[in-house]
Amino acid sequence: MPVDHKDAAHDRPLAPWAMAPPRTTGSRTTNEEVRQQNLSTVLRLVHVEGSLSRSHIGTETGLNRSTVTALVTELLELGVVRETQTAPTGRVGRPSLGVAAEGDVVALSIVAEPDAVTVALVGLDGSIHSRVRHDLASAPSPRKFAQITASLVDGMRADIERHYRLVGAGLVVPGLVDPTGTVLFAPPLGWKREAISARLENALGVRVAAGNNASIGAMAEARFGIGRGTDNLLYLTGSRHGIGGGLIFDGTLLRGTSGFAGELGHTVVVPRGAKCACGRRGCLEAEVNPARILELLGRRKLDEDELDIELGVVRDSAVAAELARQVDVLSVALTNFVNAFAPETVVLSGYLGVLLETSRERLSQAVRVDPVGADNRAIRLERARMRSRLMQIAPAELAFAPLLADPAGLAPTLARPR
Ligand SMILES: [Zn+2]
Structure with missing residues (x-):
């Protein structure tokens, strides 16, 4: 956290990772460490948010004006930020210089x-x-x-x-x-x-x-995409090769033992279901997989945009039935995940984003389930925003x-x- 607070309350929450974790050696933080930390905080901020005016950086970080000026000067000398003309000021006729991360x-x-x-x-x-x-x-x-x-x-x-x-x-x-x-x-x-x-x-x-x-998808979506400003995010991405998950808790990627956390594709959702590559039966990724749908459609490649259109209006009853079955299974899994992890936002990417596009109503019901004790908590269910660019x-x-x-x-x- 930046040390030089003028006001502890921020206008809006910063995106996860906008702040450097507090670093201390022993019991005291030295001035040098504070400076390093603040340089990191400002650089992260413009890296995530894009071009910002110095006063906006002050508001976002709680650092005072002269500290921000000194930090920006040092970052300019280091060549990791550049000045821009485009920082929004809200005042007509008075363009102020902005600061942005250096694209070079x-x-x-x-x-x-x-x-x-x-x-x-x-x-x-x-x-x-x-x-x-x-x-x-x-x-x-x-x-x-x-x-x-x-x-x-x-x-x-x-x-x-x-x-x-x-x-x-x-x-x-x-x-x-x-x-x-x-x-x-x-x-x-x-x-x-x-x-x-x-x-x-x-x-x-x-x-x-x-x-x-x-x-990495979860992290980028929380930093730059649809999950900006959320501290607790569950990200699921699907392809014919399986389903991967990423969990962001309190702004940090949950790694678990040896980084195994988030392997939600092997959650068993259909007892005695389809055989999975892991050796078990009925894993989420074996049951919710584009391979079956693509086969029914006579397609070889998974193209999200094409599938959006094709599955938007399904005429073939076999395709419709398989689609409905997969959406049902995904709903069960989402309900379980939401109850287990209590995220603020659930982001679906890849093939799962296609399923969300075609069956938003059904999947929204799945995450609307109120966990015991929580009164009507709204959980956002979103399609990954950045998709291939992400x-x-x-x-x-x-x-x-x-x-x-x-x-x-x-x-x-x-x-x-x-
Ligand atoms: Zn499995």
Whole structure:
């Protein structure tokens, strides 16, 4: 929390992670630590909120005017923020200078999927400078994946060296990833116990932070998307490869033992139901899966926009019946999750977002259930807002995290453009 409070009450809640966690060594916080913390708080704020005037930064953080001015000056010198002309002032004819995160400070965003590797160059201001996708006929081995990624990054290297300051790379994987960057198990890719961060660091020559796709999706949705301003968010994303979940509690991603929390796809919802890849029967991800619907529709690819339209008006009775069955099963699961975790907001992404679009009424009923003792608590049920764009900028957040936590410590180490 910022230390220099002039007013403890804020106009509105900050997005999760807008604030740095309090850091103390021993019992006292030194001035130097306070300054570091405040630099981090201001940088996080403009990173999440976009361009803000200095007075707005003061209101949001509770820091006084001269402190904000000093902090912004230091962040400008570090090259991690820039001045903008566009900060809204509300006063006609008096444009004030705004402060925004520097888009030329960049991270590589890498998404590993069974049918593609995607690399994007993402700015600290959320801009996507470039993006390349390499389609695959089958899931890549870790070695092949590292080779493909390295060649995609090589194609960007001259541009990066000429124009940008690279912080590192963030990788998201459809599977369980431990804090050291080892993929414990990624069934869609067929990877097991694979030290993917270390392998990619060797191939790319930059620091690589890795995470689970649903956890990173939950984090990005809470930071930049539909969940902004919520402290407790449940995120579920579905594809033909399964269902992943991410839980944000009190503004922090719930990791659980070895990062296993949020693996909600293997919640058993239909006893003696369909066989799941995990060996059990009736798991949520085996029962609520686009594969069956796509087969009935005679489609091979899951395209959210096309499915929205096609499932919006279903004429085929077999499709309608399967859709209704899956929505019923998802409703049961949502009711259980809402009772177990008491989120403020439930965000559905991917295929589950399509189901929400087609059956909003039915699924809303599922989360309207009042947990025992709670009087009529409203839980927001939303479709992920950022969709494909989110999965491009979300991995970069992993790479930006150390810079956001300690701008003064890290920014001077970044190479300047040539
Ligand atoms: Zn399972």
